[in-house]
Amino acid sequence: MKRQRNMFLAACVLLLALCIPPLTNDYIVQVGTEMAMYAALAGGWNLIGGLTGYPSFGNVAFFGLGAMLAGALSVNAHWPYWLAAIASVLGTGVFALLLGLPLLRLKGHYFSIATLALAQATLAVVTNTKFLGGGMGMSLPIVGSPGIFYYVMLSIAVLSALITYLLIHSEYGNTLLAIKSDEVAAQAVGINTVLAKSSAFALSGLLGAMAGVVYAIWQSYIDPPTVFEPSITVLMLVMTMMGGAGTVAGPILGAVLIGILTQLAMAVSQNASSLVLGLGIIAVVLFLPKGIMGSRRSGKGGKRRGKNTFPLRG
Amino acid sequence: MxxxxxxxxxxxxxxxxxxxxxxxxxxxxxxxxxxxxxxxxxxxxxxxxxxxxxxxxxxxxxxxxxxxxxxxxxxxxLNMTPQGRWLFAGMSVEDNLLTGAYLRRDKEIKQDLARIYRLFPRLGERKHQSAGTLSGGEQQMCALGRSLMSRPVLxxxxxxxxxxxxxxxxxxxxxxxxxxxxxxxxxxxxxxxxxxxxxxxxxxxxxxxxxxxxxxxxxxxxxxxxxxxxxxx
The missing domain is CATH 3.40.50.300 (P-loop containing nucleotide triphosphate hydrolases)
Incomplete structure (x- = not known):
């Protein structure tokens, strides 16, 4: 019953989203594309940060690498963009998987700091690699129309939500939940935690790269500082936390809410938007520590225990 | 052995x-x-x-x-029932027990679950309850049950x-x-x-x-x- 209601709600939201380009103007479509992009990114972040409990501060690395790699393959290697896009997404996925293996051995703050460094290091490497456009950035051919990019971004956001939904209702999702709840116990029941965490990180990277690849051709000009902007990771994190970490709808809700808030604040003044975002973050932490969806959920889930997080001594 | x-x-x-x-x-x-x-x-x-x-x-x-x-x-x-129990606090008792059978692919998991509930009727009564809300003794039973679900040799x-x-x-x-x-x-x-x-x-x-x-x-x-x-x- 509850499941049917949720499906119905999801269908309504999707229908509404599909109607935006024909019924509104270019400005709204532009804002909508950005929201869809962030919904996809936050959804990707949610896989590692929300479901697995590893708050990554470096997910922008996948977005940036996806964008720059696709741009480079198409502009410098003259590949057709669709092929460059696929290669870039897969390449970034492998990149995430391989880096996940060492990074995910770290826990808590150490993991967060290491991922922060990962994003900065990737930026440095990309900036200094001529093939990837270097510090100059790249101009891509202008193609398509705003409406098309809106629909493509929306598809990635839907894909992101779909992956999350399927994960949560699968055995693999339970595995991630077990790791989040008590990693040593997860190991002790026979879960290959390194593999499970790394594949969640890779999935997260794949979604980030997809958004990056579309962002590159949508903006038609990209340069490393823009696509590796640390605040993109922060937005993914805040949106997921605000909407509800570990839920399907949370990242989408967060992306739409923050998107609307930012636009409203921008209408007042350019600087007000950071102020609103900051106040929003404080409000979430204070009043909705589990996010909007997380607070609605009761029964299943329950409190995470605070003490005994490191039961390895003994 | x-x-x-x-x-x-x-x-x-x-x-x-x-x-x-x-x-x-x-x-x-x-x-x-x-x-x-x-x-x-x-x-x-x-x-x-x-x-x-x-x-x-x-x-x-x-x-x-x-x-x-x-x-x-x-x-x-080989299986270990850890000291301090290490349960998955956010999961139900039944889900905790089922994670014990994580590596098993046979069809007798349901049967074993019923066996655990016979061994620990308290767990059966609380199977849908979050494991974090169990008493200390019940948590220990749950941890032991979870180990047994793996059909350990040792x-x-x-x-x-x-x-x-x-x-x-x-x-x-x-x-x-x-x-x-x-x-x-x-x-x-x-x-x-x-x-x-x-x-x-x-x-x-x-x-x-x-x-x-x-x-x-x-x-x-x-x-x-x-x-x-x-x-x-």
Whole structure:
């Protein structure tokens, strides 16, 4: 019953989203594309940060690498963009998987700091690699129309939500939940935690790269500082936390809410938007520590225990 | 079944286990006793692959397993019911039990679940409740049930008595004989020397990371040295 209601709600939201380009103007479509992009990114972040409990501060690395790699393959290697896009997404996925293996051995703050460094290091490497456009950035051919990019971004956001939904209702999702709840116990029941965490990180990277690849051709000009902007990771994190970490709808809700808030604040003044975002973050932490969806959920889930997080001594 | 030879291990620069030699035969209940900090839990974690051995060998059912990953050990039939229980607090009791069968692919998981509920009716009553809301004794039952769900060949029980009422401890320790009857060999780690040895065939005494004494339970229980050091008699 509850499941049917949720499906119905999801269908309504999707229908509404599909109607935006024909019924509104270019400005709204532009804002909508950005929201869809962030919904996809936050959804990707949610896989590692929300479901697995590893708050990554470096997910922008996948977005940036996806964008720059696709741009480079198409502009410098003259590949057709669709092929460059696929290669870039897969390449970034492998990149995430391989880096996940060492990074995910770290826990808590150490993991967060290491991922922060990962994003900065990737930026440095990309900036200094001529093939990837270097510090100059790249101009891509202008193609398509705003409406098309809106629909493509929306598809990635839907894909992101779909992956999350399927994960949560699968055995693999339970595995991630077990790791989040008590990693040593997860190991002790026979879960290959390194593999499970790394594949969640890779999935997260794949979604980030997809958004990056579309962002590159949508903006038609990209340069490393823009696509590796640390605040993109922060937005993914805040949106997921605000909407509800570990839920399907949370990242989408967060992306739409923050998107609307930012636009409203921008209408007042350019600087007000950071102020609103900051106040929003404080409000979430204070009043909705589990996010909007997380607070609605009761029964299943329950409190995470605070003490005994490191039961390895003994 | 399990042969440990000259095993040393520790954390960082600190050596905890020194030259451990132990043998466990199929169908036995073996007690490992020692005071706090003797290295009992570290030994179990090393056997499970949660701590990497520094040197020495661990042979399980004829295969060298020292330093293998934990999931590999579980696949081989080794399972540990950890001290402090390590339950998945956010999951229901039933889901916790089912994670115990994580590596199993057979069709008898449902049957085993029913068996656990027969063994621990309290868990059956609370199967949909979040594991974090169970009492200490119930959590221990859940952790033990989760281990049994993996159908272990050798079960390592780490201080079940920790922080539990004596009556619950008695009930849990009595189950050890039942677990053996169902075909699982048991390594029982306890601080309560008398209770542990009364239920085991043999025992090892760990002190300062070294095995200082071993023998049959009756020998150990009547040993002057042990009675003085641990039983205060």
């Amino acid at each position: 399990l042969v440990i030879r000259n095993l040393s291990a520790g954390y960082g620069d600190t050596q905890v286990l020194w030259d451990i030699n132990m043998d466990i035969k199929e169908g036995e209940i073996v007690a490992l006793i020692g005071v706090n900090g003797a290295g009992k839990t570290t030994l179990l974690k090393t056997l499970m692959g949660l701590v990497t051995p520094w040197s020495g060998s661990v042979t399980f059912r004829g295969q060298e397993v020292g330093g293998k990953d934990t999931y590999h050990m579980v696949k081989q039939g 079960l390592l029980l780490d201080e079940m008595s920790l922080g539990l009422a004596p009556i619950v401890v008695d009930m849990l320790l009595d189950l050890v004989a039942e677990i053996r009857r169902q075909g699982t060999t048991v390594l029982l780690v306890e601080q309560d020397v008398e209770e542990a040895l009364r239920r085991a065939d043999r025992g090892y005494v760990l002190e300062g990371g070294r095995i200082v004494m071993s023998g049959t339970s009756s020998d150990l229980l009547s040993s002057e040295k042990l009675r003085e050091a641990y039983l205060g008699l």
